[in-house]
Amino acid sequence: MAIIGKPINRVDALLKVTGAAKYAAEFNQPNMVYAFPVRSTIAKGSVTAIDSSAAEKSAGVIKILTPENAPQLKAIDPKVKTGGMLGEQLLPLQDNLVYYFGQYIALVVAETYEQARAAASLVKVNYSKEKHAIDLNTELPNGYKPQKVQGEDAQVNEGKTAPVIDATANKISYTYTTPTENHHPMEPHASIAVWEGGDKLTLYDSTQGVMGARGTLAYHFSLTPENVQIVSPYVGGGFGCKGSQWGHMLLAAMAAKLVQRPVKLAITRQMMQTNVGRRPATQQKMAMATDDQGMLTAIRHHTDSYGNKSDFFEPSGKQTAVLYKAPLREITYKIAKLNIGTPTYMRAPGETPGTFALESAIDEMAYKMKMDPVAFRVLNHTAEDPSKKHPFSSENLLDCYTIGSEKIGWQQRKAEPGQLRKGKQLIGYGVATATYPAGRSAASAKVQLMADGSVIVQSASQDIGTGTYTIIAQTASETLGIPVEKITVKIGDSSFPPAPVSGGSMTTASVNPAVMAAAEMVRKELLALATADAGSSLKGRRPEDIGYADGNFFVTADKTTADSYADIMRRNNKNIVEACTTAMPASGSGLGAPTAPCMEAPIDKEENSDKEKYSFHSFGAQFAEVWVDEDFGTIRVKRFVSVQDVGRIMNEKTARSQIIGGVIYGIGAALMEETAYDHRWANPTTRTLADYHVPVNLDVPDIDVHFIGKPDPHISPIGARGIGEIGTTGVSAAIANAVFNATGKRLRDLPFTPDKMLLKS
The missing domain is CATH 3.30.365.10 (Aldehyde oxidase/xanthine dehydrogenase, molybdopterin binding domain)
Known part of the structure; x- marks a missing residue:
């Protein structure tokens, strides 16, 4: 059943056109509050004083974070591989230094977005200003030659x-x-941070890399990666700016930890010009x-x-x-x-x-x-x-x-x-x-075949508007011989089997081989049950003589000799047949790409043995x-x-x-x-x-x-x-x-x- 390559409609199209697809800023939480940043109005220097007295008296204000009271984050260590990548080597509110116009220098948390934004405008900042560098031609003589x-x-x-x-x-x-x-995807960056018990963090975020975001937050908040979950089922475009982790993600988590309530931080279109690359x-x-x-x-x-x-x-x-x-x-x-x-x-x-x-x-x-x-x-x-x-x-x-x-x-x-x-x-x-x-990078996927003939595919990949949901469904459909309509793809969640960032044009080449490999494992296990099952018309048949399509196995020379997936599972008391595997970049011809059990964590760099x-x-x-x-x-x-x-x-x-x-x-x-x-x-x-x-x-x-x-x-x-x-x-x-x-x-x-x-x- 050839389905890969066909110009089928996006499997998530109905959700998107009806507004049912939820983006990061739409995962509102009970008792949630809102954060709005205060940004630098100089390009170089330091903050000498922040007067937040007027802002603190403003309606709805809960807390104002500054370098004086902000939670301290684990410092950046270039030697540590977190699995993620900070967009800039600059942690927010950890000191008073300013490196560019618009840099985050404080954060207001209030009951509503409007209250937080209004209060942020009342924060007064004094600076020690230095001469900034803005002209490329002027500064090139002082530049450096990277190695x-x-x-x-x-x-x-x-x-x-x-x-x-x-x-x-x-x-x-x-x-x-x-x-x-500037990138300007239709959906600006947004984060909603939720803490549970002080050591478990869930972040709803618009990101091209849920695993990278998990690793970055886990490191800087001194958490185990398993206690951080990044949820990003739909992304309204990225173009690269959502491939790294930026200050707003850390600020949302810092604020939520401090006020002990879920915090939403949605950056403005103006901030897209300054704070996210x-x-x-x-x-x-x-x-x-x-x-x-x-x-x-x-x-x-x-x-x-x-x-x-x-x-x-x-x-x-x-x-x-x-x-x-x-x-x-x-x-x-x-x-x-x-x-x-x-x-x-x-x-x-x-x-x-x-x-x-x-x-x-x-x-x-x-x-x-x-x-x-x-x-x-x-x-x-x-x-x-x-x-x-x-x-x-x-x-x-x-x-x-x-x-x-x-x-x-x-x-x-x-x-x-x-x-x-x-x-x-x-x-x-x-x-x-x-x-x-x-x-191409290593990636993992889990495929689950249910007794009713439906299939669930899971991978911690992302769909940034490219059609990843659809081609994963097509890959599983063709490999299993099950119609696309019965395939449910679940991605954009770091709790799923790990996958690389959706960047560098490598998602298709990385994730789909993992989906194919896991689906093949499910199909072969099911076929092994059939050929060993006395109740199956396929008992004793050689696997190479059997084809598959539309949820059935059949003898290729005599398609009337067949057995359905559902009947095979029923006779063998199986409610689910599943497999999870990691597909790694090809060795040799690539026609027999190696696989391994599902990774515990993503590989932080592209690997391909055929590169030589x-x-x-x-x-x-x-x-x-x-x-x-x-x-x-x-x-x-x-x-x-x-x-x-x-x-x-x-x-x-x-x-x-x-x-x-x-x-x-x-x-x-x-x-x-x-x-x-x-x-x-x-x-x-x-x-x-x-x-x-x-x-x-x-x-x-x-x-x-x-x-x-x-x-x-x-x-x-x-x-x-x-x-x-x-x-x-x-x-x-x-x-x-x-x-x-x-x-x-x-x-x-x-x-x-x-x-x-x-x-x-």
């Missing part, structure tokens, strides 16, 4: 490309910039050279960016390490420290801004060599990871170029810019390569058609084609939706998204969705999505790779390249607002 980026060397072949590039006339060298951007601005210096035939001889990619209270910085050179056949590549970084809220992971961190720079530069190099941009990419294509010298586990990028060219109508494109128009609209076509690593044999990446091709108004400089993306090589497709409908969402995300980055700051105070001036522009319906064109659909034989027994992030990569470059083809104007600074089109090159 590692996500476990890899951060300074690769520094200085080695200069002789090669300088020695040829076939070269380009340009700088591409991207601004600070962002994508930092980058300045990327690209240079490359080719021989006379157009073969790349060297690529140089240097990124300047910023950080604050963490080791994270935007790893914009990641894709430059894996794309194209250049024999020499130099990838380096320099990071300044700014007094802006701490940067963090944001949808395809590194690759999203990095592909803008690399793929724009590739387009410029192709134009200089008078080559078609697609042909130039094909000429320099590699099926081997050029940095690791491993073959890719599965790679069909050339097919992506071919299909995308056909679907966008690439043959209509003119090599020289400005040749196509319709009235005042200049028309252009652009292409860019998409790529993102294909990660293969390089795991997904690839794609992004094609854009743009129309540019020659009078007003407005850019409209009229059509977009995205062709993706992401392994096996688990659900064509939800997968297509993910790529469409990623492309829209990329259109926002290309044309409008930018977090602006008032440099006098280092506070964001784009404080709401009225200020911070994202694409709306009129900004979004027809988006044509195609999948290669070939399973990756090495990633897992299922052959599927994650797709949540790759759809964004390359989009802004494809649009930039199309704008150049339409107008002859090269845009190298995101976002492409009309003023940049109207200025002279």
Whole structure:
């Protein structure tokens, strides 16, 4: 019964459209109170005094937490692996130091939300203010060169490309910039903390990682992990900012412990700009050279960016390490420290801004060599990871170029810019390569088959809007031979068998193999009962001769010889048949992935024994058609084609939706998204969705999505790779390249607002 891959509707769709799906802020508790933070109005310095007298007299106020009376948390120890990850190395209300505008410096707890917010406005704070750092260019001379980026060397072949590039006339060298951007999922962060008996904590939270949140809270509150439960059944988008643990979670738990009542803390849209991470601005210096035939001889990619209270910085050179056949590549970084809220992971961190720079530069190099941009990419294509010298586990990028060219109508494109128009609209076509690593981690799942034929699947994974509920149900359905309608998926709870964070596009490749393995164990146990059961028509039959579908076993050569799951369980006095197992990253071909009993705790890093044999990446091709108004400089993306090589497709409908969402995300980055700051105070001036522009319906064109659909034989027994992030990569470059083809104007600074089109090159 083939159900994996089918475009079935989301199994949680009815709950969502009727409002029955409960999000973090909706788990109201008896006797619950509300918390609202007081935030710093300076960007650097210290708090010298807090006057809360007026706030304490305000209606409904129960408690005001400051560094003077807040519960003390266990200090951060970089050597301790908690299983989670603080978004910033900064515990709230543990001292009086200020590192950025909007930092939490006090917390008001009151009977109602309105009372807490009103009282917070009455808290008076005195500061010892220091000069803050806000400008990237000013602070770069004082920056540092990191030695590692996500476990890899951060300074690769520094200085080695200069002789090669300088020695040829076939070269380009340009700088591409991207601004600070914020995530802005539809659902802002929220936490409800409930203590029982002083040593058991339940936190309802909007998070991409229930197990990570459990580990972080357990560590800092000195609790055993088993005494912390994180509940997050539905998440209204994350994009990376909900992948780490932030101060509001700790504040909610601190306040609930202090007042001995459940506490809700829901942060505002304005706080989304300051307190839960962002994508930092980058300045990327690209240079490359080719021989006379157009073969790349060297690529140089240097990124300047910023950080604050963490080791994270935007790893914009990641894709430059894996794309194209250049024999020499130099990838380096320099990071300044700014007094802006701490940067963090944001949808395809590194690759999203990095592909803008690399793929724009590739387009410029192709134009200089008078080559078609697609042909130039094909000429320099590699099926081997050029940095690791491993073959890719599965790679069909050339097919992506071919299909995308056909679907966008690439043959209509003119090599020289400005040749196509319709009235005042200049028309252009652009292409860019998409790529993102294909990660996989160990994950556990429990599958329970009930006597009535229903199935329950449990795993401490999350559905952040991607369709995880649905593809888990499809995996269990196909493996057991039971209709999807009888499968109930339970995720988003740390009390379930552990699974990794829903980040790095690895949930599908990690959790579904565990579901498949557990379901196979259940099916095989049930079949063993049948073949040993004197009351079964299958008694004595060989397992390899028996098929399964619709809740029945049958002899494949004679489907009338059958036995139902329900009858087998009834005759054997079984109310439930269950299995719980851990699927670990593949060994060898991946067709026989090892399993183990359910983990007690998650593995805190990705493991894959095949990493020494293969390089795991997904690839794609992004094609854009743009129309540019020659009078007003407005850019409209009229059509977009995205062709993706992401392994096996688990659900064509939800997968297509993910790529469409990623492309829209990329259109926002290309044309409008930018977090602006008032440099006098280092506070964001784009404080709401009225200020911070994202694409709306009129900004979004027809988006044509195609999948290669070939399973990756090495990633897992299922052959599927994650797709949540790759759809964004390359989009802004494809649009930039199309704008150049339409107008002859090269845009190298995101976002492409009309003023940049109207200025002279």
